[in-house]
Amino acid sequence: xxxxxxxxxxxxxxxxxLRLSCAASGSTVSNYAMGWFRQAPGKEREFxxxxxxxxxxxxxxxSVKGRVIISRDNAKNTVALQMNSLKPEDxxxxxxxxxxxxxxxxxxDYNYWGQGTQVTxxx
Numbered sequence: 521x522x523x524x525x526x527x528x529x530x531x532x533x534x535x536x537x538l539r540l541s542c543a544a545s546g547s548t549v550s551n552y553a554m555g556w557f558r559q560a561p562g563k564e565r566e567f568x569x570x571x572x573x574x575x576x577x578x579x580x581x582x583s584v585k586g587r588v589i590i591s592r593d594n595a596k597n598t599v600a601l602q603m604n605s606l607k608p609e610d611x612x613x614x615x616x617x618x619x620x621x622x623x624x625x626x627x628x629d630y631n632y633w634g635q636g637t638q639v640t641x642x643x
Contacts, residue, residue, distance in 0.1 A: 522547040522632050524616045529637030532606055536641070540601040542616030542634060549592055553623045554599045555630060556590060558612035558639075565615070569601060570623035579623050584610075606641045613638050 528540040540556070542549075553573045559565040569590040570579040578590055589602045599616060614637050617630035624630070 522549075522552065522618055524618060524632055524634035526614065526616050526634040526637040529614060529639045531640045531642065534606060534608055534641055534643050536606050537602070537604045538606065538639060540603065540614055540616075540637060540639070542599040542601075544597045544599070544618070548594065549597055549599050549618070550594050552618035552620060552632075554590070554592065555617045555619075555623060555625075556599075556601045557615045557617060557627055558610075559615070559636075560612040563612075565627045567625035567627075568614070570625070571599065572623050573621075577623070579625075581625075603639075606639075608641045608643045611639060611641050 523545045525543045555570040556568040557565050558568050567581050571590045587605045592599050616634040618632040619630045
């Protein structure tokens with residue numbers, strides 16, 4: 521099993537950038553399809569970005585496309601989410617997740633989750 525721990529959240533002004541990191545232990549991130557999700561107060565958890573296990577294919581929600589980049593560092597056993605041009609509507613708790621097969625946009629398809637990191641974007 522893999523354990524995931526997110527970091528890098530914080531308070532940033534609109535238009536700013538943040539880089540979230542997901543550190544894995546117990547297994548290597550290259551063995552999993554990885555996803556980033558977010559959940560704002562009163563809303564359902566939603567897909568933000570995904571990185572395939574094979575071939576390095578990336579997937580993004582329309583709401584963040586062109587503003588975020590998901591990447592994997594096998595040497596550090598981490599997955600990062602670089603977020604640029606942040607908007608107040610990006611405010612949420614961001615979660616890293618892993619599953620053994622293909623990238624999915626459904627939270628229920630993921631077997632492993634981190635505890636989340638808060639991102640707050642002020643206007």
